[in-house]
Each structure stands twice: as C-alpha cells, then as structure tokens.
Amino acid sequence: MARPQGAEESLCVASDGSECLQDAPAEQGWEQGVALQPQADLLLDSPTADAAARPVDLARDGNRNRHAHRPYFSGGILALFILAGLIGPLIAPHSTTHVSLSLFLRPPVFAGGTWAYPLGTDELGRDVLSRLLGGARISLLVGLSVVVLSGAFGLFVAMISGYLGGRIDAILMRFTDATLAFPTILLAIVLASIFGASEQNVIIILAVGGWASYARVIRSEVLRLKKQDFVVMAVVMGAGPLWIIRRHLIPNVMSTLVVLATLQLGAAILSEGAMSFLGIGVPPPAPSWGGMLAGGSNYLTTAWWLALFPGIALSLTVLASNLMGDWLRSRSDPTGRR
Amino acid sequence: MLQIENLRVAYLHDNRRSIAVRDVSFDVPTGVTVGLVGESGSGKTTVALSVMRLIKPPIGDIEGGKVRLDGVDLLTLSNKAMRTTLHNDIGYIPQDPTAALDPLCKIGRHVDETLSSKIPKAERRALIISLLESLGVRNAATRLGSYPHEFSGGMCQRVAIATALARGPKLVIADEPTTALDVTTQLSILRLLDAQRRERGLSMLFVTHDLAVAQMLCQYVVVMYAGEVVEKGPTEEVIRRPRHPYTRALVGAIPQPTDTPRARLRAIPGQPPAPVQDRSGCPFAPRCPLAESACSAMPELKELDGVEVACWNARVEEEESAVAQTR
Numbered sequence: 001m002a003r004p005q006g007a008e009e010s011l012c013v014a015s016d017g018s019e020c021l022q023d024a025p026a027e028q029g030w031e032q033g034v035a036l037q038p039q040a041d042l043l044l045d046s047p048t049a050d051a052a053a054r055p056v057d058l059a060r061d062g063n064r065n066r067h068a069h070r071p072y073f074s075g076g077i078l079a080l081f082i083l084a085g086l087i088g089p090l091i092a093p094h095s096t097t098h099v100s101l102s103l104f105l106r107p108p109v110f111a112g113g114t115w116a117y118p119l120g121t122d123e124l125g126r127d128v129l130s131r132l133l134g135g136a137r138i139s140l141l142v143g144l145s146v147v148v149l150s151g152a153f154g155l156f157v158a159m160i161s162g163y164l165g166g167r168i169d170a171i172l173m174r175f176t177d178a179t180l181a182f183p184t185i186l187l188a189i190v191l192a193s194i195f196g197a198s199e200q201n202v203i204i205i206l207a208v209g210g211w212a213s214y215a216r217v218i219r220s221e222v223l224r225l226k227k228q229d230f231v232v233m234a235v236v237m238g239a240g241p242l243w244i245i246r247r248h249l250i251p252n253v254m255s256t257l258v259v260l261a262t263l264q265l266g267a268a269i270l271s272e273g274a275m276s277f278l279g280i281g282v283p284p285p286a287p288s289w290g291g292m293l294a295g296g297s298n299y300l301t302t303a304w305w306l307a308l309f310p311g312i313a314l315s316l317t318v319l320a321s322n323l324m325g326d327w328l329r330s331r332s333d334p335t336g337r338r
Numbered sequence: 339m340l341q342i343e344n345l346r347v348a349y350l351h352d353n354r355r356s357i358a359v360r361d362v363s364f365d366v367p368t369g370v371t372v373g374l375v376g377e378s379g380s381g382k383t384t385v386a387l388s389v390m391r392l393i394k395p396p397i398g399d400i401e402g403g404k405v406r407l408d409g410v411d412l413l414t415l416s417n418k419a420m421r422t423t424l425h426n427d428i429g430y431i432p433q434d435p436t437a438a439l440d441p442l443c444k445i446g447r448h449v450d451e452t453l454s455s456k457i458p459k460a461e462r463r464a465l466i467i468s469l470l471e472s473l474g475v476r477n478a479a480t481r482l483g484s485y486p487h488e489f490s491g492g493m494c495q496r497v498a499i500a501t502a503l504a505r506g507p508k509l510v511i512a513d514e515p516t517t518a519l520d521v522t523t524q525l526s527i528l529r530l531l532d533a534q535r536r537e538r539g540l541s542m543l544f545v546t547h548d549l550a551v552a553q554m555l556c557q558y559v560v561v562m563y564a565g566e567v568v569e570k571g572p573t574e575e576v577i578r579r580p581r582h583p584y585t586r587a588l589v590g591a592i593p594q595p596t597d598t599p600r601a602r603l604r605a606i607p608g609q610p611p612a613p614v615q616d617r618s619g620c621p622f623a624p625r626c627p628l629a630e631s632a633c634s635a636m637p638e639l640k641e642l643d644g645v646e647v648a649c650w651n652a653r654v655e656e657e658e659s660a661v662a663q664t665r
C-alpha cells in the first residue's frame with residue numbers, strides 16, 4: 001500500500017534512536033507498462049502456459065557465511081557466568097558469610113597467600129572466591145528477573161500501543177518517554193529510600209526503570225509489521241487482534257526482544273552493582289559484586305584484591321553481555337526479512 | 339455480486355481530511371472480473387481496502403455509501419458479523435508477494451490457518467496440497483514445511499492466492515497482484531486467476547495501474563482519476579473506443595508491439611491533483627487537451643453508447659484516431 005510521506009506513523013524511531021522513513025514503496029507509473037500483447041485469448045488454452053512458469057525456485061538467501069565470526073569470547077564468559085550463578089555456591093570452598101577475624105585480609109595465592117583462600121580474604125576474613133561465586137548467583141538472579149519482568153511488561157505495552165494506536169498509543173508513549181527520560185539510578189535512589197533495600201526491591205526498581213526501552217523499540221516494530229500484507233491478510237481471514245498478536249506479531253518481534261534482553265542483562269547487572277555500591281542494593285552480608293566493590297574501595301592501597309576481583313567479574317560479564325547483544329543484533333536482521 | 343454505491347472515503351490527518359475516494363459506484367457481478375484502473379494515487383487501493391472495511395480511524399474514515407455483498411451492506415454490519423463475512427466470503431491478494439507471507443510461518447501453515455479446524459488434519463493437508471498444485475506449485479507436498487524466503491516471488495504469490503481461495507470465497511480482491519513480478523510470472527499468475535474465476539464462479543475485483551493487464555483479465559473496467567470514476571464499461575469497448583480524454587491517454591500509453599523503442603515510454607504530462615476537501619469542476623481539466631469553460635462544472639457520469647463516462651466532451655472515437663490523437 002503506497003502511503004504518502006508524512007502520513008501517520010511514517011516516521012519511526014529506529015532502535016538506535018535515529019529517525020527513518022518507512023514504507024514508501026514506489027509504485028510503478030504508467031511509463032512501466034509492459035508490452036504484453038493485448039489479445040483476449042492470450043490467457044486461455046495456451047499449452048505453454050505453465051512451461052512459462054519458473055520451474056525452479058531460487059532460494060534468495062545464499063549468503064550464509066556472513067556471520068562466520070562467532071562470539072566465542074562473550075559466549076564463553078556468559079556461559080561461565082551462568083554456570084557460576086547456578087552451581088557456584090555448591091562448589092564454593094567456604095561459606096560466603098562466615099566471619100573469622102583471625103583470617104582477615106589474606107592476599108591471593110599468587111601474591112603470597114595460600115591455596116586455602118586462592119583469591120584472598122576480606123576485612124572480615126571471608127573467602128573472596130566463595131563470595132565472588134555467591135555474587136554471581138545474585139547478579140544472575142537479579143539480571144534475569146529484571147530482564148524477564150521488564151521484557152514482559154515492555155512487550156505488553158508495545159503490543160497494545162502499536163496494535164491499537166490512536167489515543168491509547170499516545171498516552172502509553174508519553175508514559176514510556178517519561179520513564180526513559182528519568183535516570184535509572186535516580187529512580188533507584190528515590191524508590192529504595194522509600195521501600196528499603198532488598199534483593200526483591202532491587203529487582204522491582206530496575207524492572208520499573210527498564211521496561212520502557214522494550215516498549216519503545218518493539219512498538220516501532222509492531223507499527224512496521226502491522227502494515228505488512230500478511231497482517232492485512234490475516235485480518236481479511238477474520239483473525240482477531242489476539243490471534244494476530246500471538247500468531248504474527250510476537251514471533252516476529254522475538255529476535256528484537258532477545259537482542260534487547262541480552263543488552264539489558266548487562267545493564268541490569270551493572271545497575272545492581274551500582275546500587276549495592278551505593279548501599280541501596282542487596283544488603284550485606286549477602287555477597288553482591290557491587291557491595292564487594294564498595295567494601296574493597298576502602299582498602300584499595302592495602303588490599304587491592306578486594307576490589308579488583310569483583311571489578312573484573314562485573315566488567316567482564318557486562319562486556320560479554322553487550323558484545324553478545326551486539327552480535328545478535330547484527331545477525332537478527334538479514335534472515336528471512338528485508 | 340458486489341455492489342458499491344457512492345462510496346466516499348477520507349484519510350485523516352491531524353486536523354483535516356483528504357478525500358481519497360469520491361462517490362464511487364460500480365458493480366462486480368458474480369463470475370466476472372472487474373478491473374479498477376488508474377494512475378498511482380487515484381484511489382484504487384483505498385476502494386479495495388474500504389470494501390473490506392480496513393480503512394478506519396485513526397488512519398481514515400469511510401464517510402458514506404454502501405458496499406453490498408449479495409445484498410448485505412457490509413458497512414453497517416457489526417464488527418463480529420463483518421469478521422465472519424471476511425472469513426467466509428472474501429479473499430484478498432496483496433501486491434507484494436514477499437510481504438504477503440509471514441517470514442516465520444511455514445508455507446503449509448499459511449493455507450492451513452485459513453481453513454476450519456473442524457476439518458480433520460489429514461483432509462486439510464490433502465486439500466492444501468491439491469490447491470497449491472492446481473495453482474502451479476510443483477511438489478507441493480514436499481514444500482509445505484518451507485519458509486517463505488525459500489520461495490521466489492511468483493511462488494509466494496501462488497501461496498498467497500491459495501490462502502485467499504482456500505475457504506472458497508465469493509469475492510476475491512486482488513490489489514496489483516502481479517505488479518511486483520516479472521513478465522512471464524505475471525502472465526502465468528493472470529492465467530491462473532482467470533482459470534480460478536471461471537472454475538469457482540468468483541466475483542473478482544482486480545486493481546491495476548496497467549490497462550494492458552486489465553485488458554487481458556477483466557470483462558469490465560472502471561477507470562478512476564483522482565478518486566473519481568471517470569469511465570466504466572465493458573473492457574473491449576472502453577479500450578477500443580475510449581470516450582474520456584483520460585482513458586484515451588491511458589489507452590495511448592499501452593505499449594504496442596509496433597512501437598519504436600523510444601515511443602514505448604509515454605507518460606501523460608502533468609500531475610494528478612492532490613486529494614483535497616472540496617473540489618469543483620472536472621479534476622482532469624488541468625491536464626486535459628479538450629478542457630473548455632464548461633469543465634469548471636463537475637461532469638456527471640452519463641451513458642454514452644453502452645459505456646458510462648464523466649466528461650462534458652465525451653465522444654466515441656474509433657481506436658485508430660484515438661491513439662493517433664494522443665501521440
């Protein structure tokens with residue numbers, strides 16, 4: 001359907017925030033009339049009719065090597081992270097919270113320590129390695145919960161907004177913009193000081209701040225999709241909104257959703273770290289990476305290992321999650337669609 | 339039988355309406371293909387979508403008129419009844435075959451989903467395969483599990499046609515279904531649509547900007563210009579002896595086998611008017627070689643020798659002179 005520029009929805013915001021013009025296919029003009037012989041019987045009784053049809057379908061997508069560069073690094077780090085989160089506490093050599101002041105501030109094994117505490121101990125004599133593994137579980141739990149909650153809510157808003165359009169769309173998008181414009185960490189400080197610091201509240205706070213980017217990006221996908229002929233055909237088939245959303249829209253935004261989720265996973269882990277660093281995150285003595293960083297920052301000159309290891313764990317996980325998200329994004333477009 | 343009466347459709351912009359279709363009336367009798375022709379932007383798609391009630395706020399608004407399918411006015415049906423009618427009686431074939439199919443939905447499933455789930459699965463499968471085969475998809479049985487991107491444009495269009503026909507609709511609406519295809523494929527799709535129309539006794543509303551295509555497929559043509567019907571009648575008669583200057587120009591623009599390469603590309607000079615709220619006089623006047631002072635009043639559709647035409651200077655001319663005049 002040819003739609004003039006400037007028509008409603010012809011401007012969309014791409015995922016990178018830039019504006020793009022959508023859906024202005026050039027319809028052929030008169031000039032392109034094809035020289036067909038105008039004979040009425042041409043359509044009928046022609047034995048060559050089907051010989052003219054193309055016998056073989058050429059698969060249009062031959063370029064499968066394009067993504068040969070696989071994300072081994074980020075994949076490996078993420079796998080390690082998830083593994084640590086799942087079974088870390090089981091394989092941890094020591095308790096994550098057991099205080100033993102006689103063991104305080106032992107250095108890592110390669111800096112004069114012992115194998116009993118390979119990454120040293122903290123100011124309360126707790127094993128840094130065990131706490132790192134315990135922290136992985138918290139980061140994983142917080143990260144995944146935030147991603148699932150905000151992804152589900154963002155998807156929900158995007159579907160309603162994009163599919164229904166009109167005033168509901170306008171209202172929901174104002175709301176989304178407002179959420180996007182509000183700095184997450186500020187929101188976190190405000191909410192945490194009202195509701196208190198707990199793991200559960202961290203998850204809720206980050207989800208409250210995180211759904212909006214899903215809503216924005218997926219809504220623009222929905223706007224693109226709902227003008228596609230296959231959706232129009234489904235409507236003509238008599239399909240209702242729920243069916244179209246479930247059957248056509250959600251599957252087609254899934255790859256976008258996964259990309260966003262992967263990117264958000266890193267952001268959520270980082271935010272949890274920042275909140276714990278600020279003392280409004282997962283409360284001690286639970287071993288959160290952010291909390292460990294905060295505690296270790298007091299001993300940077302004397303016991304550098306306290307801040308270094310959680311710092312490395314946090315940065316590597318966030319980096320890997322971002323790299324993975326970028327790779328998925330670069331890969332998700334060219335397959336099957338134009 | 340589809341009857342469209344005084345259909346008037348507007349698109350909504352922030353604070354104004356632009357009328358894209360004005361008082362359009364025509365019939366699509368049972369078992370007949372009617373071609374809706376006109377330049378790009380003349381409102382053909384809008385008419386087609388309005389019949390299916392797909393134009394609604396906030397995009398646009400069907401301001402008035404009647405769209406009767408076998409006597410029932412579709413525009414006054416409840417949403418639920420309309421959905422049932424769409425499901426049972428109307429098939430739609432869109433322009434771009436690759437966009438017509440969900441990239442994540444297998445070929446077989448596209449057709450399957452239009453069928454009633456009351457039919458047993460095996461029976462549905464057999465039905466789909468025979469339908470696809472009859473539409474020229476070879477080895478359909480082995481291709482039900484393919485995804486659309488594994489199919490060529492022509493093959494996708496056959497699948498789209500199959501989804502439109504699977505439920506046995508009374509009316510098929512095709513919006514430029516061959517425009518995006520190469521000439522050979524175009525021809526075989528047209529043949530196939532024609533065969534289906536005969537076999538099933540379909541009413542078909544065929545939208546095209548290409549009069550040559552309409553000539554091959556359609557028994558009647560309705561020529562639209564700037565949202566209005568300017569001429570309608572039996573295809574042969576309209577093309578052989580066009581009565582409206584615009585139709586004459588369209589006919590003159592059909593490439594002829596005898597054309598020299600340079601002569602093949604003929605365009606009608608000037609631009610069609612933008613859709614506006616109010617209009618007085620003949621919309622074609624600025625581009626019309628025969629325009630005169632009378633044309634500042636709106637010409638009504640009047641019958642002239644078997645064809646209805648809206649022009650103060652309508653006259654029957656023989657084909658040769660008509661073509662010669664526009665060159």
Ligand SMILES: Nc1ncnc2c1ncn2[C@@H]1O[C@H](COP(=O)(O)OP(=O)(O)O)[C@@H](O)[C@H]1O
Pocket residue numbers: 001002003004007008027349350358376377378379380381382383384385397612613
């Ligand atoms: N969504 C839309 N919003 C506003 N104007 C539209 C929209 N779609 C079409 N139009 C306008 O309506 C007129 C008819 O368009 P259309 O029915 O698509 O013509 P055709 O199918 O003959 O090319 C054109 O002037 C076009 O610019």
Ligand code: SF4
Pocket residue numbers: 582583584620621622623624626627628629630632633637648649650651652
């Ligand atoms: S009414 Fe006048 S301007 Fe319009 S087509 Fe006829 S001659 Fe031309």
Ligand SMILES: [Mg+2]
Pocket residue numbers: 001002379382383384513
């Ligand atoms: Mg069109």
